[in-house]
Amino acid sequence: MTVPKSITLSKNQVEVLKKYSNRNSPNESCAILFGNNINNTITIREIFLTENIEKSPVNFTISNEELITAYSQAEEMNLEVIGIFHSHPDSVPYPSSTDEKYMEINPVTWIIFSNRHDEFKAYIYNSGIVPVPVKIM
């Protein structure tokens, strides 16, 4: 697994993710991110909002049905499932120990939004949690 140089989101995508997270707060929100990776630089093209079936303020789970739909939509759009987004309504935008376990299984870039700190951060698992710079354009 190569660590991406950066992950880029548009201002509009940031707004969509913030609004969705604020609406679902105090529970965590989640989404699947479609995009492409060119020269190790990730650009998000589409956001697939998903339901947190756990309805929990400290964890999230995406249903298998939504995962299957997301993968087929990404394929139809000629995009890759390039990232996983979730929110931390009341804590820092840093992976929890549960997140870390799933990051190891799912080595895509993970974006975490902290509602409390109004901040986006990204990480990837590469024998440990490695930060990926987030660019908003």
Ligand SMILES: [Zn+2]
């Ligand atoms: Zn988390």
